Amino acid sequence: MTHTLHIVGGGMAGSEAAWQAAQMGVPVVLHEMRPNVETFAHRTGHFGEMVCSNSFRSDDNEQNAVGLLHWEMRAANGLIMSAADHHRLPAGGALAVDRDPFAETVTARLNAHPLISTSFEEITELPDDGQWIIATGPLTSPGLGAAISAETGAEALAFFDAIAPIVYADSIDMDQAWKQSRYDKGETEDERTAYINCPMDRDQYEAFIDALLAADKTEFHEGETAGYFDGCLPIEVMAERGRETLRFGPMKPVGLTNPHQPDVKAYAVVQLRRDNALGTLYNIVGFQTKMKYGAQTDVFRMIPGLQDASFARLGGIHRNTFINSPTLLDDQMRLRSRPNVRFAGQITGVEGYVESAAMGMLAGRMAAGEILGQPVDVPPNTTATGALITHISGGAEAKTFQPMNVNFGLFPPVDGLKGGRRGRKDRYKAYTDRAKIDWAGWLAQFALDAA
Template sequence: MTRELHIVGGGMAGSEAAWQAAEAGVPVVLHEMRPRVGTFAHKTGDLAEMVCSNSFRSDDDETNAVGQLHWEMRAAGGLIMNTADAHALPAGGALAVDREPFAAEVTRRLRAHPNVRVVEGEITALPDAPAIVATGPLTSGALAEAIATETGQQALAFFDAIAPIVYADTIDMGVAWRQSRYDKGDTEDERTAYINCPMTRDQYEAFVDALLSADVTTFKPGETAQYFDGCLPIEVMAERGRETLRHGPMKPVGLTNPHQPDVKPWAVVQLRRDNALGTLYNIVGFQTKMRYGAQTQVFRMIPGLEEARFARLGGIHRNTFINSPTLLDAQMRLRSRPHIRFAGQITGVEGYVESAAMGLLAGRLAAAELQGRSLPPVPDVTATGALLAHITGGAEARTFQPMNVNFGLFPPVDAKGGRKGRRERYRAYTDRAKAAWQGWLSSDRQAAA
């Protein structure tokens, strides 16, 4: 009989790893400390709870690296992508998810799987049995200490921020309007998935001033804030220059205000639907470290949000990850204790999709090893393989920081064949990745047969 696989952490990576191993016929024990032990960011005890955003980002699998990662996970029978598709919300070219039913369904399907046993409670030491550690950015203090003791070094850390969520019926639609940037989307519902709040130049300048002078969370003595560039607090972006926001999350391009079609806004704040009912909207790119009182004051300066009520205010929390290039082998195993694999954000990938993809891979690799099967290396020309190569040796260990999937992680494509434009080059990346990923999945299936 195949030995049990213990998976520590029931977030995106742990849930996907459990599903992949269980589907391969391996008995899985999935350990999740919630709801017995809570965190700053989580609100429920559900598996795969989404906390920072409800977006899986671009779903374009032809010219976008994260869209290609979506494609690979779907091709591999991924639980996270399958469930995300079932609970998708209109979001133009992005894949946004109704977060509560999404997490509830992931939880239901894992608990119902005959090869999965979910155990609630905190794990405070590295397991002696075959295991995958997928505890994510909010790894408990005791387990983080155990990891640091085993690896002989402190885990790296940065600070992750959360954006606020607004009740839709408190947005002034006499000022705001519905439109996806560049009218992206195949249906009218998708093309109107975002609510836009316009700003004049004077309003924008006053808003930036308020951000720069707002009361913000302070850190402990000796604690240095390292932020991931893809999730910078709005105030930190403002500190980088007065035009930074206007060329970032508040860019006014691709939008026309129907209330004043002849007036181009100086800046635009976008809100994205956060649930299927359309009652909640999150402010896109507005992660913040402002204290609660300052948030309500500053964000109500946004035209259309003067009377806004917040279902959730933003916040900031410590985010822990290991120096994977020095600690993990090409099979995602801890070099000092190879019966343990790491997966998800704790390995230094950033984002829901990237975390789930590393869980998918760790689950498959662990299942094959426990069943005595041999798998070929994951092709580094795939999105999944490019991420794996980055965290297990491709990145510079001295400056290792969390990374989203991007074409810069892929081996260059052959420039021959007339593919010269950026879109054509990106399509060459995804064409090559699809063929390689299908080949690798076929090898996995043949080995399991």
């Protein structure tokens, strides 16, 4: 008799897990507390709502680890990647997504699946029986977080994450700003002009840094000891590390030419990326912030071209929760102390939309396989998905475990290749070639099961 799989959390991981398990023929109940219980970052009750950036990062599946992960998720008929491709926005070599239609598509496809039902309630306890996946993400509710801490016997680890502001396009002064992707990347004109650029000379940059450092910022409560995820540092924290840090980070001017002053090289450039298909909204790339709202408008309007900017959303900071997966989870993503419960997504210590969805895909297939009596093998660590699960289930050092994006440093070396920067392109291509063969081999087990 087929049993039902319960999944808590309707974000990237939970949505993907529900889809994958249902596609294997297992009934799923997807438990989501929104919109009945709100969070700091969410605006809707949709599944798969994007709350930070709208970018899935690089889509290059030959030279980039996250692009390879895109490829693997597409090969696995992933819901998240299918919806992302359907609502893709021009973004050079990156995969950027029109966030609201994307979430609406994810929601509609889950609601339409005959084996998926939804329950809008807050789950505050770890269940004793049945098959469950906890995919509540970085904004796990306090009640469930306390239950997880009580079960694991230790405080859940945490870090702080920040989101960037979004600007109305018609409030950007295009007499000062211009459209261009860095180094004119992209095959079409739309892709080559996917970003809006705002230039600064040295005096403007120095004044901006001064204002940034002096601005009122959100202070943490006494006892908050969590650090930041390095891939999403607030701009103020970057500026505190050195006055030139931003100019060599999100404000680097290289690969851009200002058509208003083609002979003048900007000292720094602020880039904005299209946030919706209509082109009416743009987010400020890399400008995650913990500045208070009033300070944000004052400081960001110092940017040439944004002096009259109108903001659809200001930035903010929130506390993210993740577990010490190398200690707590086995390679089937099960909680060692309670094996009827799996964890998936960002709460496991992976970072990024696609990484979260990939762990949801894996948890959904593994749970469905267990229910059906057809155990699912762990993917080879030579694949992007396999490298991630290997990392979080024991490959990482538990004492220093922190959230991690997929990267080639998680992959075992390819035999016969020499290291060094000169051979990096060949090395990365060897990684991706090997991964695609091994991923196809891993997926073959499901074709055999279906047969």
